[in-house]
Amino acid sequence: MNLVELTEAPAAALPVQTLREHLRLGSGFADDSLQEGLLAGFLRAAIAAIEGRTGKALLSRDFAQSVTEWARPDRQPLAVAPVVEIAAVRLVDANGAETSLPPSAWRLDREGSVRPALVPVGAFLPRVPIGGQAIVTFTAGYGPQWADVPPDLAQAVLMLAAHYHDFRHDTALGPGCMPFGVTALIERYRPLRLGVCA
Structure with missing residues (x-):
């Protein structure tokens, strides 16, 4: 089985301003546009990680x-x-x-x-x-707008994107690699895998 993403979630659907507020970042500075690109990248990475763990497409x-x-x-x-x-x-x-x-x-x-x-x-x-x-x-996907995403998954994305932002210079893998709060929020969406233990 091979899965290919044919279209990408539009940049306008990403909650960049919400992440900025979550991180308590200032605005009105000369480098705001540079910062927005970085925040959008962290959001896309967090969305991909959450989707990979849950099997749910967040944005259509x-x-x-x-x-x-x-x-x-x-x-x-x-x-x-x-x-x-x-x-x-x-x-x-x-x-x-x-x-x-x-x-x-x-x-x-x-x-x-x-x-x-x-x-x-x-x-x-x-x-x-x-x-x-x-x-x-x-x-x-749940819908074309960020407001369509279930609140717990949206919060998990914000928390994970903030984690990526805060540890952007740290290349070492920590235990678990995903904050506990994020895993707790997505747990009910994770696919149940049944199998026989060897």
Whole structure:
């Protein structure tokens, strides 16, 4: 499985001013624009870290997930949630020829057993060509604006971005590498992994 982010959250959606206030930074200085770029970078890094730990896309954007075979013949979980819509499903053969599946052949199961999933309208998803792949293009995220992000995840991003700001010159890894308050806020969003211990 390969997941590619096709679009990036726009800079205007990032809570740069909120982070500035959280850090109690002054404003009105000549280097404000330089500082805004740095704060936006810390926010993007914090968002990526929170999304990586939770499997949730905070701000809406487009993704493409490719697989060489379906996880199950009747269901393909999507790598991030919440999924707003599936835009397209394409089958690509070993020679690169593409076939788009009509929307009447599949649907989005938003809830899924654990994750949102692509499911067939009939019994099974069509076979992925040997040596080829299936590509699912979809939009995921809580919304286009920062106000759409759940408050606990938004607070976790601010805390982690502030941590990155405060320790920006420290290259050593500390124990755990993520502040306790951040991990406590995101804990309920973390995917539950079940398996057999060896």
